[in-house]
Amino acid sequence: MARPSRKKATHRARSLDPDQLYQACDPALLPFKTTAELTDLSETIGQMRAVEALRFGVSVRHPGYNIFILGPAGSGRYSLALKELQDVAAREPAALDWCYVNNFEQPHKPEAISLPTGRGEQLQRHMRQFAEELGSVVPAAFDSPEYHSRVEAINEEFKQRQEQALEAFGKTAQEHGIALIQTPTGFALAPIKEGAVVTPDDFEHLPAEEQQRLNDLIQRFDEELHQVVHQFPRWRREHQTRLREFNRETIGLAVGHLIDELRQHYADLPKVRAFLDATLADIIENAGELREPGASEALTGVATLNPLQRYQANLLVDAVTEAGAPVIFENHPTYQNLIGRIEHIAHMGTLVTNFSLIKPGALHRANGGYLILDAGKLLVQPYAWEGLKRALQSHEIRIESLGEIFGFANTLSLQPQPIPLKVKLVLFGERLFYYLLCQLDPDFTDLFKVAADFEEDMARNPENTQLYARLIATLVRRQELRPFDASAVGRLIEHASRLAGDSGKLLIHARSMNDLLVEAAHFAQVAQRGVVGRDDVQQAIDAQIHRADRLRQRHLERILEGTFLIDTSGNQAGQVNGLAVVSLGDYQFAHPVRITATTRLGEGSVIDIEREVELGGAIHSKGVLILSSFLAARYSHSTPLSLNASLVFEQSYGGVEGDSASLAELCALLSALSGLPVHQGFAITGSVNQIGQVQAIGAVNEKIEGFFDVCRERGLTGKQGVLVPVSNVRHLMLRQDVRDAVAAGQFHIHAVQDVDEAIELLTGVPAGKPDALGVVPEGSVNYLVAAQLLQLSLMRKAYGTSAREARGTHTRAAAKRGVPKR
Numbered sequence: 167m168a169r170p171s172r173k174k175a176t177h178r179a180r181s182l183d184p185d186q187l188y189q190a191c192d193p194a195l196l197p198f199k200t201t202a203e204l205t206d207l208s209e210t211i212g213q214m215r216a217v218e219a220l221r222f223g224v225s226v227r228h229p230g231y232n233i234f235i236l237g238p239a240g241s242g243r244y245s246l247a248l249k250e251l252q253d254v255a256a257r258e259p260a261a262l263d264w265c266y267v268n269n270f271e272q273p274h275k276p277e278a279i280s281l282p283t284g285r286g287e288q289l290q291r292h293m294r295q296f297a298e299e300l301g302s303v304v305p306a307a308f309d310s311p312e313y314h315s316r317v318e319a320i321n322e323e324f325k326q327r328q329e330q331a332l333e334a335f336g337k338t339a340q341e342h343g344i345a346l347i348q349t350p351t352g353f354a355l356a357p358i359k360e361g362a363v364v365t366p367d368d369f370e371h372l373p374a375e376e377q378q379r380l381n382d383l384i385q386r387f388d389e390e391l392h393q394v395v396h397q398f399p400r401w402r403r404e405h406q407t408r409l410r411e412f413n414r415e416t417i418g419l420a421v422g423h424l425i426d427e428l429r430q431h432y433a434d435l436p437k438v439r440a441f442l443d444a445t446l447a448d449i450i451e452n453a454g455e456l457r458e459p460g461a462s463e464a465l466t467g468v469a470t471l472n473p474l475q476r477y478q479a480n481l482l483v484d485a486v487t488e489a490g491a492p493v494i495f496e497n498h499p500t501y502q503n504l505i506g507r508i509e510h511i512a513h514m515g516t517l518v519t520n521f522s523l524i525k526p527g528a529l530h531r532a533n534g535g536y537l538i539l540d541a542g543k544l545l546v547q548p549y550a551w552e553g554l555k556r557a558l559q560s561h562e563i564r565i566e567s568l569g570e571i572f573g574f575a576n577t578l579s580l581q582p583q584p585i586p587l588k589v590k591l592v593l594f595g596e597r598l599f600y601y602l603l604c605q606l607d608p609d610f611t612d613l614f615k616v617a618a619d620f621e622e623d624m625a626r627n628p629e630n631t632q633l634y635a636r637l638i639a640t641l642v643r644r645q646e647l648r649p650f651d652a653s654a655v656g657r658l659i660e661h662a663s664r665l666a667g668d669s670g671k672l673l674i675h676a677r678s679m680n681d682l683l684v685e686a687a688h689f690a691q692v693a694q695r696g697v698v699g700r701d702d703v704q705q706a707i708d709a710q711i712h713r714a715d716r717l718r719q720r721h722l723e724r725i726l727e728g729t730f731l732i733d734t735s736g737n738q739a740g741q742v743n744g745l746a747v748v749s750l751g752d753y754q755f756a757h758p759v760r761i762t763a764t765t766r767l768g769e770g771s772v773i774d775i776e777r778e779v780e781l782g783g784a785i786h787s788k789g790v791l792i793l794s795s796f797l798a799a800r801y802s803h804s805t806p807l808s809l810n811a812s813l814v815f816e817q818s819y820g821g822v823e824g825d826s827a828s829l830a831e832l833c834a835l836l837s838a839l840s841g842l843p844v845h846q847g848f849a850i851t852g853s854v855n856q857i858g859q860v861q862a863i864g865a866v867n868e869k870i871e872g873f874f875d876v877c878r879e880r881g882l883t884g885k886q887g888v889l890v891p892v893s894n895v896r897h898l899m900l901r902q903d904v905r906d907a908v909a910a911g912q913f914h915i916h917a918v919q920d921v922d923e924a925i926e927l928l929t930g931v932p933a934g935k936p937d938a939l940g941v942v943p944e945g946s947v948n949y950l951v952a953a954q955l956l957q958l959s960l961m962r963k964a965y966g967t968s969a970r971e972a973r974g975t976h977t978r979a980a981a982k983r984g985v986p987k988r
Contacts, residue, residue, distance in 0.1 A: 180892070180917045184909040187900045189669035191656035195631045200649035200697055201639035210246050211633045212624030212674045220247065223616035224254050224536075224590060229561070230615050234541070235594035237620025240677030243594045244538070248493065251536045251592065255491040261534030264483040264585055265289055266521045267441050268476045270448040276480075276521035278583040279437045283485045289438060290481040292431070296424055297474040304453065307420035308413075316412060324405040328398060335394050339387045343380070346391070353391060355384045417453040421446065445477050475522060482506075482526045482585075483533065492535035496528035499544045501553045504528050506565040508580050524582055529554075529563050532589050541595030541603075554591075558613050563587050623671040626663055634659055634672055641680055647687040653700035658682065661707060664867065664899040678752075682706055714753035718872075721748075721757050726879055730817055732758045733846035734877050734886060740764060740838030742928065743849035744815070744830035745869035745888075746822075756865060756872035758849050760816040761827060763834035767958050767965075768810025770798065772835070775814040776822045783823030792825070793832040795856045796921070800948075801955045808962035809955065811835055825853040826863035829891075833925050840950035842929040847886035849873040850924060852894075858921040862893040867900055874904050874913060882907060887914030889924055922948075 198204060210217055216235065223233035237243045263286025266276045281289060307313065332353075336346035345358045357364045357380040369377065425446045432438040455473045485492065496503055506527035510517035528537055544550055549568060557563055562584040593614065600617065603610040624630055635655050642650060650658070659672065661682070666673040685706035690698040724730045732743065744761040747754055774790040776782030782790075790813060798807045813831045815822055829852035837844045851869050852860040863869075870888045877886045890898075895917050907913035918924045922933035925947050934946025942948045 181887075182895065182898075182908070182915045182917055184905050186895060187898045187905050187908060187915065189626070189660070189663060189899065191631065191659045192628075193652065193656065195628050196635055196652040196655055198635075198652055200651050201635070201642050201655065202649040204636050204639035206643065207633065207636040207640045210242070210249075211630065211637060212621050212672070213242075213246065216243075216618040216620050217246070217250065219616055219618035220250050220592075223592075223618070224251065226616075229558075230612055232558070232591040232614045233593070233616045233618055234600050234614045235592065235618045235620060236597045236600050237594070238596065238622060238675070240675055241620050241622065242674070242676035243620050244495070244540075245676065247538055247592050247594060248495065251493045251538070255493045255535055256489060258491040258535070260490060261483070261485040261492050263287070263481070263485050264526075264530065264533070266480040266482055266524050266582060268521050270444050270476075273476075273520070274580055276524065276580060276582045277437075277441070278482075278585050279435075279441065279479075280585075281435060281438070285432075285435070286479075286481050287484050287486060289432070290479045292428055293477060293479045296428065297477050299424060300421065300449070300477065301474055303420050303424070304417060304449075307416050313416055317409065320405065320408050320412065324401060327401060331394050331397070335387075335391060339390075342383055342387070344383050344387050353395070355387050355391065357384070413453050414450045417450055418446075421449055449477070476520070478522065480522045480524055482524065483530050485534070490535075492532050493538070494528055494532040494535070495538040497540075497543070499528070499539050499550055499554075500547045501550045501568060502527065504550055505553050505557065505563060506530055508565060508567060508582070519580060521580065521582070524565065524580065527563070527565075529557055529587060529589060530585065533563070533585065534588055536590045536592060538592045538594070541593045541599045544593070545599065555609055555613060557587055558591065559609070560584075561587050621674060623666040623668070623673050626659075626670050626672045630672060631659060634662065638679070638683070641676070641683055642687075645680065645684060645687075647683060648690055648696060648698055650683075650686070650698040650703075651700075654686065654698050654703045657700045657703040660899065661703070667864065667867070667899075668897050669899050670896055682710070685709065711753070714750065715755060717748070717750065718755040718757070722875055722879065725757070725876055731760055732876060733760075734880050735883060736846050737843035738846055739841055739843045740834055741846070742830045742834040742837070742844050743846060743873065744827045745849050745851045745873060746815075746818075746827070747824075747865045747868060754865060754868055756868040758873050758876055759818065759827075761813065761830050761834050762816055763811060763813050763831065763838040765809050765811045765835070765838045765954075767808060767961055769962075770802075770807035771810055772797070773810065773812045775812055776818070781818065781821050783821060785825050786822050786827070789825030789828030789853060790831065792856055793828050793835070793854055796832065796854065796858055797835065799856060800858070801952050802959075805956060805959040806962070807955065808959040809839070811838070824863075826851050828852075829854045829860055829889075829921065829924060832921055833928055836921075836925050836947060836951055837929065839954045840929075840931075840947050841954070842931055842947060842950065844928045845885070845930065847877070847883065848889060848928055849887075850889040850928065852889070852891040852918070852924070854921055860891045860893075860918050860920055860924065862891050862897075866890055866894040866897050870898075870915060871901055871904055874907065877913065878903070878907070882912035884912050886912075887916060889916045889918050889927055892917040892919040 216237075220233060220235070223231050233247075235243045235247055260283040263281040263283060265279045265281065265286050267279060269275050269277050279289075332346065339346055339355065340358065343358055345356050345363055347354045347356055347363070357369065364372075364380075369380070372380075425442050428442050429439055432442070452473070504527045506529070507525050508519055509523040509525060510519045511523070528539075539554075544554070564584040565582050567579065591614075597619075603614075638650065638655055638658055642648075658679070662672045662679070663669050665675065665678060682703070686698050686703045689705045689709075690696075690702040693702070695702070721730070725732050733741075734743075740763045742761045743758045745756050746759045747756045772790060772794040774782055774787055777787045777790065801807070813835065815827070830850045832854055833844065833850060836842075849869075851863055851866070853863055854860055870890065873886075873888050877883075898915075904913065908915060916927055918927070922935070925931075926933045929947060932943065932946045934942035934948035936942050936948075942952065
């Protein structure tokens with residue numbers, strides 16, 4: 167190679183013009199004075215893919231075609247889903263009403279009855295009225311003179327039957343000289359003589375033969391008396407049976423016409439008629455419990471103590487409140503709120519329940535329609551996800567307590583009859599939730615076959631710009647805000663591009679836009695302006711940033727006071743200003759960070775100090791390895807790479823992630839190898855690949871503005887600027903003060919497409935392009951780097967030769983002394 171010589175670089179990198187730094191909204195695309203002139207936007211803009219997927223999922227009625235909407239919070243995913251589902255549901259038939267009624271044979275298993283829309287409320291009302299009437303009709307029937315006279319007749323018949331049997335027995339015994347005597351403890355037999363009962367003393371004076379005869383008679387008649395008395399329990403049972411039959415006949419006559427009226431009203435519903443038949447049979451069977459007139463007073467008291475409440479109906483779902491099919495959003499999707507629950511009441515120190523305490527869940531209310539759930543809220547609720555999957559897989563809603571499911575409760579509780587489930591479920595959540603569920607839950611893809619992926623931005627073209635203006639007008643009217651003039655709308659559209667991080671895109675984030683509209687209208691109101699202008703919008707944007715940028719301001723102060731070492735002037739070899747981004751929720755800012763590189767003789771390794779101390783992330787480490795490969799591929803084709811280099815983010819006390827500093831790190835390393843100083847008025851950002859091409863990075867606007875703020879506070883010299891990748895030029899939407907400084911020539915933004923362009927700008931020395939023979943011009947950066955690496959390689963070779971010779975001399979000397987070789 168020829169001797170090095172220094173040439174002034176002819177920069178191939180583009181210095182960007184002010185009009186390349188910001189894409190202003192063309193006023194010609196906003197041909198109106200205020201948003202009051204624009205019509206509301208009826209369709210959703212920028213989400214055709216998601217809308218098509220949502221409509222497809224809704225139209226497919228086969229099991230498993232439930233929908234998961236992927237998108238960030240605040241993007242309008244819930245509003246879109248609700249609107250689309252309500253439009254479809256309004257054209258569909260209403261869902262069924264559902265009631266739970268008592269199962270008289272197995273009270274712990276209440277029965278579910280489905281009814282056409284509106285009939286469930288009727289059944290509940292009719293059964294309540296029936297129970298109230300029952301509480302008065304039954305006691306009245308048992309208090310009627312006819313009832314009492316008939317009961318007296320049955321009782322008198324039983325009494326006479328007993329008396330006649332005893333009278334006939336007593337007459338027969340008297341004819342044989344034996345009297346039947348009734349005592350407090352029952353009946354007794356005694357001999358009689360001349361019409362009088364023989365006393366024990368008189369009986370002792372009778373001849374022995376007479377005593378024996380009388381004893382034999384008494385024994386015989388005692389056996390006959392036992393046979394007569396033995397018939398009394400059977401007669402009593404017959405008597406009770408006749409009374410029960412009469413009671414049943416009485417209550418049947420009293421209640422039958424009430425049941426008949428209900429049967430006629432529900433003649434088209436077999437299940438309801440079967441329930442009415444069971445109700446009548448239970449009333450007849452348990453008439454005795456209903457005879458007290460005060461039974462109806464407990465209708466509003468403790469449910470389990472009320473004998474009349476078991477004949478009522480528990481209206482679980484009243485579909486008449488919905489126009490068309492139901493569309494339900496459950497904001498708190500716990501297991502009980504989804505599946506339903508069985509409530510209990512305290513009674514005499516214990517918890518009791520019955521069918522009237524069964525409460526519906528969101529699945530009951532959405533049955534026959536659509537249910538919308540937030541996946542994030544659903545997944546954090548214990549057993550809610552498993553319970554929901556179980557219902558979808560079995561196509562039925564089975565109400566069970568978690569205690570029963572997990573075996574914590576062994577007491578007998580209600581087991582309501584499961585209700586058939588037919589629902590279209592729509593989940594919405596972050597993309598992370600969707601992909602994690604796909605990977606970790608084998609049932610997920612079987613239950614959610616349709617993914618509606620929300621766009622976060624849309625193309626910024628004339629058609630979409632006008633649609634976005636109508637969207638703003640729609641949101642303004644929906645929020646009941648003052649109208650916005652065309653300049654304010656234009657500023658909002660420009661801000662949407664800034665938030666999207668692309669001058670050719672518009673962010674679709676309803677929450678962010680709503681917040682900004684409300685705040686801009688507030689500032690217009692404070693200024694007593696009837697129309698919101700561009701200045702109001704800018705004031706709202708500035709206020710949002712000011713509320714969030716305390717840490718940015720503190721970091722800037724630390725740089726200006728010298729706590730954080732950042733140079734914005736002068737030259738220094740092996741030192742480059744990189745740019746780091748800090749994200750704080752919805753707000754992010756960038757600041758310069760010093761990156762240094764050192765080189766020395768070694769074995770070809772580049773040490774990433776951040777990685778060595780476990781502060782560097784995987785992507786950052788990957789970037790360092792890529793620049794190491796670039797260094798070896800470009801400069802060490804025929805000679806070994808004989809250096810050790812170290813790279814570090816100075817004064818970095820937290821984690822470092824991302825590859826956007828790999829270009830800065832490579833330039834610092836090239837500067838350290840070549841000995842060429844880097845102008846410290848520049849900051850640089852961009853990632854680099856193995857062939858030296860510069861690749862796009864994120865947050866390019868924040869990075870430029872972060873370095874500009876430091877330079878502005880120290881004083882702009884006209885020699886400061888930022889190097890960014892060419893592929894990031896379309897993303898530029900810079901602040902007005904940055905654009906003004908560029909227009910005045912006080913600050914510069916250069917777009918570079920490879921490392922050669924970047925190092926030329928940083929050092930002011932040509933990078934050096936190889937000729938046809940692969941020789942680079944002397945004095946160029948590449949020449950100096952190659953020369954330094956060659957020198958290191960020769961030093962390594964010489965050191966290796968000297969070391970081998972030293973070892974050989976030591977071996978020969980040891981042999982002469984008779985020392986064994988090792």
